[in-house]
Amino acid sequence: MGGAAVALDYDAELMLRVKEGDGASFAVLLEKHRSSVIHFVYRMVQNQAVAEELAQEVFLRVYRSRSTYEPTAKFTTWLFRIATHLALNSLRDGKNQRYEDRLDEQTEDQPARQLADRRPxxxxxxxxxxxxxxxxxxxxxxxxxxxxxxxxxxxxxxxxxxxxxxxxxxxxxxxxxxxxxxxxxxxxxxxxx
Amino acid sequence: MNCPLETRENAALLVSHAARELAPDMAVRLDRHVAQCAACSQFIERQQAVWEALDRWRPEPISPDFNRRLYARIEELDRQASWWHRLTSPLRPMPARHAMPIAATAMLLLAAGVLMDRSRVPAARPVQAQVEMLQPEQVEHALDDMETIRQFDRAMRSDSPDPKM
The missing domain is CATH 1.10.10.10 (Winged helix-like DNA-binding domain superfamily/Winged helix DNA-binding domain)
Known part of the structure; x- marks a missing residue:
């Protein structure tokens, strides 16, 4: 929990620096949270292209909201609130084509999805x-x-x-x-x- | 301790216990119970199997140009914001501490201008009154000018060649 508290302060501090116009702090936040946001959205919508598009929108919203940002909650809570909101909207609107749909469309001509190297x-x-x-x-x-x-x-x-x-x-x-x-x-x- | 599986609310404790999220004293109590309860033991085994299955789901690799695309969009956003800012800056409301003195000064200037304008503008007069103000000399000059033009016009016609020739 102590580590989480430090992480909270650090992320919020970075975001406050972004608010003051520090682009480098935004880059740090992006590198730190990019993977978790994309992976979360991907597992929600099960389409990598849609997930990346939505994740871009998440970080754009973070950037656009910088001037009004107030650290009232953990930064990750705010971040995942945006990500979840966008993912749920995407699912509701049916904008994404889910993985299971693609599976149904798979034909014999297409190779099966491959796992990484450890396949005896x-x-x-x-x-x-x-x-x-x-x-x-x-x-x-x-x-x-x-x-x-x-x-x-x-x-x-x-x-x-x-x-x-x-x-x-x-x-x-x-x-x-x-x-x-x-x-x-x-x-x-x-x-x- | 009653079996947590007796109620749904307490059964949720087993999920937290399997995730090692409970406080130590509660965890110890549950451990004691689970050691003696086959149903709870099986519940925890199955929950851990679910987490192991979920662990197999590795995320897809992220596109190498993800950041480049994002920064391009941010740049575009900044450009639009800058353009919009320049366009609307004269219309944008100022902070009250700046706007109040400016507004007060503007009101004073406006009031002074209205007062000065009222004192300078004469009362409206009928058109006839303006005609009456013309002096007889002015009328004579105008008639003289018209006569001069007429004579000049006649002289020009007499100098011109006969169109019948």
Whole structure:
């Protein structure tokens, strides 16, 4: 928690410097949070091109809001609030084509998606690929808010209080969302153990 | 300790416990219970299996030109903002501490101008009154001028060649 508090102060301080016109501080914030924002949005919309486009919009909004920025919450809470808002809007508007749709369109001419180097055999690779697809589909099947809560909890390691502020609900509502989401995922993915 | 799986609210504690998010004293109590409860033990195993499955989902690599594209958009944003700023700066409201003295001075100047203008402008007179102000000499001069022009016109006609010739 101490480390998180220091990180909060540092990010907020950087953002206050951006507010004063320091472009270098914006570059530092971008490098620090770029990957987590893109990966979060990617797992939300399951389309890399759309995820990068939305992540660009996230950082543009951060930049545009610099003059009115006030460090009333953790910087990451604010950042993920913007990211979640954009991702949920994108899902609602159906602007993105989700990964599962692309899977359905896959033909025999197209090569299967490949995992990185550690593939001792084609069979094992196919098993791993099938399991990965199952993970993606299981996450995609969650209602959008549950999905956002799981991704922030599991991958971004945000605290319940932060997730609550991002999703604009109470901490107990977040715990309930997570419980229901994990219940669904346990039913679909626990066999992989 | 009652089994947390008896109620949904307490079952959420098991998720937090599996994520090692609970306070140490609560974690110790739950550990004791889980060691004796097959259902809770299985719940935690399955939850950990879910997290392991989620760990397999590696994100896609980020485009190498992500930053370049972002900074290009920011540059464009700044350019538009600068253009807009220049265009609207005369119309933009100033801070009150600057605007108040300027507004007060402007009001004073305006009031003074109105007062001076009122004192200078004569009362409106009918058109007939202006005609009456013409002096007889002015009328004579005008008639003389007209006669001179007429004579000049006649002289010019007599000098010109006969069109019948």
């Amino acid at each position: 055999s084609v069979e094992q690779s196919m098993v791993l690929e099938a399991r990965l697809d199952e993970v993606r589909r299981a996450v995609a099947s969650l209602p959008a808010k549950q999905r956002a809560a799981v991704l922030m909890h599991k991958y971004e390691e945000l605290e319940y209080s932060q997730i609550a502020r991002v999703l604009n609900c109470s901490e107990s509502a977040v715990k309930s969302l997570l419980f229901r989401a994990y219940e669904t995922l346990r039913a679909r993915l626990a066999y992989m153990a």
